Each structure stands twice: as structure tokens, then as C-alpha cells.
Amino acid sequence: MIYSAEFPFERIIFYVSDRIDRLETQEIASYIHSTIKKPVVMKEDFFHEHRNDKIFESIASTRVADLNSRKDKDPLPMEIEIEKKILKGKGIYGILYDGWKLSKNMFELLSEEEQKDHIIVITDRLIGTLERGESRYHVRTVINSLPSIISIPGIVEGPAKPKEFYLETEKRFDFKPMEHEDIRMTKAVKSYALQTIFWRLTGDPFCDKIGCPLFNSHWQEEVIKNQIEGELCEEHKAELKRSV
Numbered sequence: 001m002i003y004s005a006e007f008p009f010e011r012i013i014f015y016v017s018d019r020i021d022r023l024e025t026q027e028i029a030s031y032i033h034s035t036i037k038k039p040v041v042m043k044e045d046f047f048h049e050h051r052n053d054k055i056f057e058s059i060a061s062t063r064v065a066d067l068n069s070r071k072d073k074d075p076l077p078m079e080i081e082i083e084k085k086i087l088k089g090k091g092i093y094g095i096l097y098d099g100w101k102l103s104k105n106m107f108e109l110l111s112e113e114e115q116k117d118h119i120i121v122i123t124d125r126l127i128g129t130l131e132r133g134e135s136r137y138h139v140r141t142v143i144n145s146l147p148s149i150i151s152i153p154g155i156v157e158g159p160a161k162p163k164e165f166y167l168e169t170e171k172r173f174d175f176k177p178m179e180h181e182d183i184r185m186t187k188a189v190k191s192y193a194l195q196t197i198f199w200r201l202t203g204d205p206f207c208d209k210i211g212c213p214l215f216n217s218h219w220q221e222e223v224i225k226n227q228i229e230g231e232l233c234e235e236h237k238a239e240l241k242r243s244v
């Protein structure tokens with residue numbers, strides 16, 4: 001189908017948690033700017049920039065308490081204290097946050113001006129969602145929403161490794177799964193940022209062509225093939241050309 005969509009925003013803002021190492025944020029900014037031809041702004045940790053009295057409670061309320069249920073739960077005082085420590089720079093271990101709830105709470109913190117932008121929050125938090133038809137939460141790499149969220153640990157822990165990877169340590173694989181502090185993470189973030197942008201542009205963040213960074217990868221092997229080594233397919237390149 002040929003149609004020409006217009007970007008529903010004039011500016012892209014990235015918020016990057018300062019607890020993330022080895023991410024070339026300027027490289028991400030110039031790549032997205034040269035691809036989309038819109039101004040790109042890089043900012044610090046989202047919650048530092050939008051800090052208020054309720055922020056710790058607001059983040060803690062999005063913690064997943066039960067992997068099989070989306071039910072809301074009031075955060076415990078201890079969980080609120082943990083969020084204070086995290087914002088002071090303490091590492092995050094073993095906490096899963098509901099991606100949709102987190103995004104909704106973030107949206108409420110945006111100024112009216114920012115609500116017109118395309119916001120991408122790059123976080124070191126582990127994000128999950130429990131979708132219709134699923135019986136439990138799954139770890140996600142990206143949440144296409146307002147604002148969109150890209151989870152760095154989600155890129156490592158979301159897409160699965162082959163079973164043999166755990167069983168036969170001797171077996172060689174022709175790809176190297178993503179690891180924490182992987183130098184390829186910059187490339188992965190560029191690809192997932194494009195997904196969020198296409199989601200804003202067309203409503204569909206995904207492509208079914210292998211080798212396109214918009215491919216919906218469920219396996220680490222696919223992440224390497226598409227998000228790390230891939231480039232936009234002709235169809236998506238043409239779609240961008242019509243829109244920029």
C-alpha cells in the first residue's frame with residue numbers, strides 16, 4: 001500500500017539513564033537525526049529530569065509483584081526506599097517493572113510541550129508486559145508507547161537463546177548473543193529507536209523482512225541478524241523518503 005504519512009512530532013528527545021555504560025549517545029543522536037531529519041535532543045535520566053515528591057512511589061507502584069497477574073498493588077515502604085537509592089546511582093538487581101504502567105506514569109510527568117515530542121526513554125530497568133493471551137509476564141526490549149521505552153537489560157534477557165546454549169557448552173554458535181555492557185548495544189538501541197519512530201509514523205513498528213532492523217526478533221540470533229547487522233529494507237527506506 002502506498003501512502004504518505006507525516007511524522008506526528010517535530011522533535012525527538014532521548015532520556016538516558018546515567019547508570020548505563022558503554023552507550024555512544026552522540027552516535028545514536030546523529031544516526032536518528034540523519035535518518036529522520038528532525039532535531040534530536042539527548043537528556044539525562046528521565047526521573048532526574050522530572051523529579052517530584054511522588055516520583056519514588058510512582059516508580060515503585062509499577063513493580064511486578066506477581067508474574068501471572070497485572071493487578072495493581074500499593075508499593076511497600078521498603079520498595080519506595082529502594083527507588084530512592086536507585087536514583088542516587090545504586091544498581092538495579094532483579095526488579096521487573098510493568099512497561100505499560102511505567103510508560104503511563106512517565107507520560108503524566110511530561111510537560112505539555114514534551115507531550116508533542118517523540119520521547120524515547122533508555123533505561124537500565126528490566127521491563128516486562130503481560131499481554132492478552134499470555135499467562136505470565138515476559139521481558140521486553142522495547143515498549144512502543146508515549147513515551148517509548150528501550151530497556152538495555154531487556155535486549156540481553158528478553159530475546160531467548162537457543163536451548164542448546166545452556167545444555168551443550170561445547171557447541172559452537174555462529175553468533176554471539178547480546179551481553180550486559182555489550183559494545184554492540186549502541187547499534188541495538190538505534191534499531192529499537194527506529195521501531196518506536198515507525199510505530200509513531202505508521203502504527204506498525206515491525207517488518208517481516210529478515211535483515212530489517214524493524215524485524216520483531218524473539219531470539220538472540222534474530223537480534224544479531226536484524227537489530228545489529230541489519231539495515232532498513234527498501235520498502236521502509238522508501239516509506240521514510242516519503243515522510244521526511
Ligand SMILES: [Zn+2]
Nearest residue numbers: 207212233236
Ligand atoms: Zn523493513
